[in-house]
Structure formats: C-alpha cells, structure tokens
Amino acid sequence: MLEAINLHKSYRRDAVSVSVLRGVDLAVREGEFLSVIGASGSGKSTLLHLLGALDTPDTGEVRFEGRRVDTLPARDRERLRNQSVGFVFQFYHLLPELTALENVLMPAMISRGILRWLGTRGAVRKQAMDLLDRVGLSHRLHHRPRELSGGELQRASIARALIMNPKVLLADEPTGNLDEGTGAGILTLLRGLHSDGLTIVMVTHNLELTLSTDRVVRLAAGRVETPSNPSLRLLSPAC
C-alpha cells in the first residue's frame, strides 16, 4: 500500500552535498509490520519522512495506495499527513503547552473548522480517552508533557498518531530513548495495534525488537538491502 520507487535524497549545506538516499526501493504491504534497521546516519528518519509526506524526494516516487503523493499539491499532502498517516517521533514531539489529552486531540482539531469541532467535540474526546486508556494513560489525561515520563510521552504520542484512524503508522525509533522494560511495553502495544489490522513501519536500532515484526529491511549506503547476516535472516522469517 505504501511504495518507494528509486528514491534519491541529498541534503545540501553550503557547497557540500550529502547524498543520504541513493535509489531506495521499498514496498510496504497492507497489514504488514515492517521494521527498518540501519546504522546511525544511514537515512532511516529521512526515508520515513519521505514516506509520511513530510518531505519530498529529489527524484523517485512515493506511492500511497497506488496514488503518487510526492508531487501532490500542498493541501492534499497536508490532508494525507493529517488523516492517512500516523507518525510517532523518536523524541515524542508533544506540544508542551497542551495536556496529554489535548495533544491527542490536536490532529482532530486541525482537521476540523471551529464549528465542526464544537459539533463533534464530545465524540472525539470520547475516542481520545479510549485511545489513552488503550495505551495505558487514562490516569494522566490532564498532565502536561513535562510532567510525564518518557514511556508515558511515547504512549501519548502513539495515541495522537491513532486519533484520525490512519491506514499506516510510521514509527521512528519509538523505543530509542526508553529503557528495555518500557520499550518492550511500547512494542507490545504496537503489536496489539498490528494484530487489529494496522500497517506499521518501525525504524529501530534494536535488533531484538525486529524479532516480533513481520519483515526486516536494512538501510545501508543509501539503499535498501535484505539483511545478509544469517542471524538476522533467521530473525526475519517473512523475508
């Protein structure tokens, strides 16, 4: 459902150009739990941003449900980000002035005008509370981000990514900054969501986490390669 075809992306700073992605081809299948691994700086976040329509590639195509999205007008890309893709950031990225509940509600608020918001507020709030309950944060609804622990922040950010019922969840090292136990909890949560039919692409450093995903790909030298490491191959039976 989500396809990257021959993606190139380079960052230019002054005269120096850093070529990060050099022909990435990747196809994410509907209902799949895909994990992307790679060394630090290999361009995993860059790839995820391109897939989530946060950024545009230099060349190549990104297709979502068969439709090319990287060349869409800004308005359509905004709608795509808002409604079809859920994004979980490595550093949570919650808005510090808002409570956990308000942060979760934010995509819904963005998608609606003031009148429609006031009309549907009750239902959306209910949905947000259910989501926070599901991620185990129902006791922290009205806390500000700085009053929450890392794990709680990540749970809130997952709830936020789910509020618009997206078709795919893109998670950039969702456990990167968490201790093992908390990370495992997050992973259990993601697996639960996956078993409910959500397509998930997860970037991670942690090879152990890839054990419970359907498929693993590795980013190296600006390209996607199937892991050559036998142990990894063993770890990713679906590949």
Add this chain to the structure above:
Amino acid sequence: MYKLLLGWRYLKTRYLALVCVISVMLGVATLIVVNGVMAGFQTKLRDRLHGVLADITVEGLEFEGFHNPEAQMARIAASPVGKYVAVMSPTIESPAMLQYQFRGATITKMVKLIGVDAQSRAAIGGFSEYLQDNDGKPRPASFELSDAAKFRLDAFRAPTPPAPLEGLPTGPGEPPAPDNWIHEEKKITGAILGHGLAHFRQPKPDGSSVEVYTAEPGDIVTIVCPGGGKLTPEFDRFAVAGYFRSEMSEYDCGLVFVPFDHLQRLRGMQDRATAIQIKLTDYSKARLVVAELKNIFSPHLYAVQTWEDKQGPVLAAIEIERGILNVLLFLIVGVAGFGILAVFSMIVVEKTRDIGILKALGASNAGVLGIFLGYGLLLGTVGDVLGTGLGLTITSYLNEIEAFLSSLSGQHVFNRQVYNFATIPVDIRVSNVVWVNIGAIAVAAAFSLIPAFKAARMQPVRALRFE
C-alpha cells in the same frame, strides 16, 4: 480551533508576551486619557468660543441695519424651518467710545456697543449666565440698577443745575450744555459693561494682585456712537448696572450692552435693527436652517451664519491640533507594535519545533499563520481591554489624581489661573475610544504578520530537526 487554543496557551505561559500586552495597554491608555482631556478642553473652548454668539445670526450688511425686525422675525417663524427656531432676539451693534472718570483721570475705551432686549437675549444664551455684580454674584438679565447702585448714583449725582436763563438762544445744531442732561426728571438708563472695561488688576509688593474696580455699579459713563443713518456722533450717559464676565477677554474687554429700544432712539434707528439672533431647538439642524434662511434673506443684504462659521478658523485650528497630537501619540502604539514584532520573532524561533510538529500533523501554512496572527490579535485585544479600562479609570479620576500629585509635589500640576477652569475638563467620546481600540488591534495584528509568515513558511522536517 487549535489556533485559538494554542494562541491562548501561549499567552498564558509566555511571560514575555506580557511585555507586549503592557506596552499595548499603556499606549491605549495614554491615547484615551490624552484624547479625553483634549476633547474636554475642546468642548470647554467651544463653549467659550460659542460664548456670546447665538446659534445663528442674521446680520444686515447695511450700516443702518434693516427695517422692521419684528416683521423679519415673523418671516423666519413662518418659514419651513420656523419649527426649529426656539427664540429670536433683535440686536443693534455699533462701534462706540466709552468714557468715564476714575480718581480724577478720564478713562476712554473703544468698545462694541450692543443694544439687546434683555429678556429675549437672555433666552438666546451666552448672555445672562455671564452677568455679575461687583461682588462677583450673578445678577438678573436686566438693565435695572440695584438698590446699592441707585444709592451710589444719587449720592454722586451733581445737584440740579439752575434752569437756563430764558431768552438765551440755543441755535440749531448747537449741542446742549452737558449739565442739562442731569436733572431730576431725566431717568438714567443702565448699561452692562464688559468686566475688563471696568476693572484692573493691581499688583501688590508680595507678588499677589488685587482687583480694583474703576467703574462701580451706579457710576456714570458716557458713550459716543455714530448715528444710524448718517455718521453723526450721538452720545448719552448711562449708569453702570453690572458687568459681563465670560472669561473671554475679547468679549470682556470690548462689549457694552444697553437696552435695545434705547439704542434705537439714540442712533435714530426707529424700527430698525442690525441683526437677529436665533437659538435653535436642535443645533444639528443648523445647516438646514442656514440654507433656508439664505433663500429668504438675500445674500446681498444679509449675512446668515452659524456661530461656528464665525469662529471657523479657531475651531479648525483646534481640530488640526488634536489630529496632529493623535498621530504623534499613535506612535506610542507603533512602539508597542515593534515590541510585539521583537517578542514574536523570538517566540517563533522558540516554537520552531512545535511548528514542525503541527505541520507534521497536517496543519496548513494558513493554519500556522493563523496561530500567530491570532496570538497577536489576542495580545492586542487583551492589551486593548486593559488599556481601555486603565485609560477610562484615569480619565474619570483625573482631578483626584491631579490633587494627589499636587499634594505630593506641593505645586499645582494643573495651573487653574492659566485656563480659568476649576477642574481639568474631560470628555470621553465613545467613537474615539472605539477608534483607538481598532487602531491598536490593527497595529498588533500588522506587526505579528511578519513573524507569523516566517512561521507559516517553515519546512516541517527542517523545523522538527531544529535544535
């Protein structure tokens, strides 16, 4: 919706923004206070300038005035605009010389002699409220002498001269002997003198001054004026009945009022007048009435003017002054605007990551622009509301505040001698407050526009990676 929520939260959590609120508040408060005081002074000055002038005057352009004022007034009353006319009063105006004796010296002054019908003139306004006796107490609008004045008049009156010798020819054109004016049967008419014509301020060694009356009620003054038809000198003696004190030196040092019918006889202007004073029921109809009266009274023979037409240049000068002051003061709000610009630019930089997050969640450029524009408007509005409150409070307690400051510094902040006002006049105009508010909010919005655009144009990924 999220724009409002975020704008509101930013306002509550950023103390830096308070600086903007306060600067807008101070600007708005200053504008309201200064405008209130300016308008107060303007209203007072307008009252003063209106002074002795009737709402509308119809003046004959001929030196000898116009015929039959009663009939002219009847024409006005019967005209379509007659219903707007409250009172009319005929007057005669003439240049004249005033002369009287004070401590053996002869005092002579150029004056404008006005013959008025005391009762109807009083109804026109700008006359009876300014009349006073030498003790400063108001006096009724009449030329009757008070008992004290009558006593003084009799006491100083020269004894009845012997009757002129019989047979002595008094040829035609030969002026009568002055003493013949005063004899028991001749009733002396009262005149009301401009206050400045009959007193002076005598400085004392300690720096203060005392008012000295040079012509007291009951004293006799001689007035010479040209006759109505030909330029023959006519003169008569009058007894001072009271003073006219409007605090406008132009009037107080130049006007002498005498009874209308007496001046008619003195100047040989039987059944004539030089002007008709008109008071309207509703001054807002003045333009309409003037236009209509100009149809009735030929512009070759009559001048029809409102009091504002007569005082046009002075009123225009005050208005211009107020306009310039407003422009200058609005610069204060402009300064507040630059404060907003600076603080907002900082906040936008500080909020770069949040902007990235919002964009990643699907917020459009217009949406992000809206947050910061809304934030600016919110700041402006809050500053506006506080400033309006502060400004109105200061204006309403201005005299108390002045008294307090004066007691602190031991000196009058507002010197009442200069303007002759008992209190600082203030006049708050709703339209003015509304304009100040609109202006301040517009400035707040305009200056938040640049940072808001900067925020709106940010690339989401770059903003997210911003450290």
